[in-house]
Amino acid sequence: MDRERVRTANRLVVKVGSSSLTTPQGMIDGDRVDALVDVLAAQRNAGRQIVLVSSGAIAAGLGPLGLTARPRDLATQQAAASVGQGVLVARYTSSFARYGLRVGQVLLTADDMMRRSHHRNAQRALAKLLDLGIVPVVNENDTVATDEIRFGDNDRLAALVAHLIHADALILLSDVDALYDGDPRRPGARRIPEVRGPEDLVGVELGKSGRVGTGGMITKVQAARIATGAGVPVVLTAAAYAAQALSGADVGTYFHPQGRHPGTRLLWLAHATTGRGRLWLDAGAVEAIVTHRKSLLPAGVTAVEGDFSAGDPVDLCGPHGETVARGLVNYDAAEIPELLGRSTRELAATLGPEYERELVHRDDIVILEPLTGA
Template identity: 90%
Template structure:
């Protein structure tokens, strides 16, 4: 049974470690330059909460948008190279603005730039966790952004909403607040008469029939990515508030603004959350029905005998998608063999492989501890 709305939102008010994400449109002018007043208004709210003893991690978009004006670009560039150039110019502008604004309250900031690759590779993942934890211990406000300057299409988060949700899980945050130019999640376009604010989302059933809008001019996210981010965070036991940047103070105070996404109470291991949401399959393994039932239904390891095909180029240790007979991705796992080795193993038992190829081949393609289920299979 859930508590009443006020009691639930009290988790935000009493949280000792909070991740706050702010979108590009909440920080910049229509021309793409940093809006000093907007940045200062946000920092006023965050510094007030920080000075009560709460640890704050700010995940901030805006680097590419901040670079548009200095580069004379009228709109967000489409090609990756120009996006990277804009990020290179804009990131310095953005962090300088935060540094100056937080300094008004005697607070220092530390820049942390991450790529999806930093979450995908376990050693990088642990390093990011240690860095953020140490910054918080030292009283620094970490300002996190995707490293757009070097990120490629293959290793991008694509939006800072998902990054913020993963950071919230990474640092064991008590709450995640997603700030944008939309004050809440509505059951339809909020510009249309009759659209109803969803004050609470307790599960997927509350989103049935809800229309999710697209992104704005300078951002990459949209309501779809925010709901996806909320799903990641709540699945890790972290409550989420989605609202407009103008309502940040009320959201952090636990007031009834925006949309409150209820955590489902589960706390999956960092490893599985990382595998499900911070990785992209480098290839595909096609499974027969028996293998799908074993892996998805009974949580068994994936053996070569149940694999019918392999796609892509990948190395041992890479994440690969596991597909049901009709091609639907149902799971993801860390494979124990290179792609070039697998065709010779397909359809054969591990005992047979051990006898003919050597004992190192007498093992599973993917161990069950390295598999995360993405969809139930029926």
């Protein structure tokens, strides 16, 4: 009954990883692309709206550039993405054309999610493409993204896109058919058919990425947590089981939506931003923020790191360096050392009434829960 939400979903985001689209040598595998498109085109022609978040641009650029492995440096990754993105979209264009469907390329950076005007523009563009019957093919804009403003993997991008377009379900396709309680290559590893909450992930081993991709099982579970936290159910399975997953069959792992629908602002702050600096909190300030959801006052801060401006996202760290929350700071980094450990009343009396305010207001703080699992 739970997977009925996937079977009846009208608007879907489907994410496919590099390893599901390419050969071991890094070239686009036309048969794999066509097999995926066969499934998605059938769903689209049945009246469902599909947004395809597709990895593979960098991997597709390896062969044409004569590379034998994914490059480590950003400049070569950007070059491979520039070459490979054209190859990838051309292949999707010709494959969907077999069914009379058109595709539209949408390239996003984390900055497009962080800046609200860009965020709204991306939302409008995707909505219009869907209204026009186009299949949007979304990817990170690796050609211009920098290390500081990258999603890092398309799993997280797909989860944010699902929230952005108010999708009814998210399907994460990879070369692994489900989440297992251990390495699926080892005897005795068991498929986890459903995840209702963090408690179902206690003790679960989350693997790392393969050769051509950047993600891994941990990024998929993180993406599922983002989406389900926004009320979007998620199915994680192999690309070979895409049709079954979309039909609501018992394949892969089903992540139940949590029933919480956070505002775009807090989801953006938690998952589409990177802290530009860090504020170190004493134990009392951690309890006030995490347990009582209070604002952060200068009296509870012991140290500041980084170079940031008022309005930037900063990580809020406990006494042992653990990141417990992220918030939009009200002061420049250079102003904060003089404020540390002092009450707002004292600061107002000595520095002026404009200093009688929080370092970070509670409405601009999101608690960052650690990912459960090993």
